[in-house]
Amino acid sequence: MEVRNCRSCGKIFNYIGGKPICPTCKNELEDTFQEVKAYIKDNPNAQIYDVAEENEVSVGQIKEWVREERLTFSPDSAVGIDCENCGTTIKTGRFCNRCKDSLAKELGGAYAKKQTPEINKEKNTSTKMRYLNKDNMRNY
Numbered sequence: 001m002e003v004r005n006c007r008s009c010g011k012i013f014n015y016i017g018g019k020p021i022c023p024t025c026k027n028e029l030e031d032t033f034q035e036v037k038a039y040i041k042d043n044p045n046a047q048i049y050d051v052a053e054e055n056e057v058s059v060g061q062i063k064e065w066v067r068e069e070r071l072t073f074s075p076d077s078a079v080g081i082d083c084e085n086c087g088t089t090i091k092t093g094r095f096c097n098r099c100k101d102s103l104a105k106e107l108g109g110a111y112a113k114k115q116t117p118e119i120n121k122e123k124n125t126s127t128k129m130r131y132l133n134k135d136n137m138r139n140y
């Protein structure tokens with residue numbers, strides 16, 4: 001069993017995995033999550049900062065829930081988070097649909113793309129080095 005300091009209240013607790021938060025804070029956070037979820041449902045047009053303020057939770061925490069896909073803002077809501085790739089406003093997850101598609105494609109073609117002329121560059125430097133060495137020898 002690992003003992004850690006709670007990231008939220010600083011108390012020492014038995015860490016069992018996941019977020020470094022003690023059971024008390026975890027429960028509190030879960031309550032807040034339910035409140036935030038209900039608040040968003042009742043106020044579908046609320047801004048993320050309003051949600052944060054009204055529920056006394058950080059914007060970062062709300063965004064984290066959205067990234068975890070636990071919270072979803074309604075499609076017509078002004079609230080969203082940024083796609084981690086292009087910055088487009090999205091409603092849930094980490095990437096917009098377009099980036100999800102292109103990332104999937106990129107993963108498939110990653111090997112073909114990696115062929116850069118690094119080897120040639122290295123050859124050139126070592127040839128130059130050899131010349132330099134020769135010159136040095138002559139000067140000696």
Ligand SMILES: [Zn+2]
Nearest residue numbers: 006009022025
């Ligand atoms: Zn705590």
Ligand SMILES: [Zn+2]
Nearest residue numbers: 083086096099
């Ligand atoms: Zn994107």
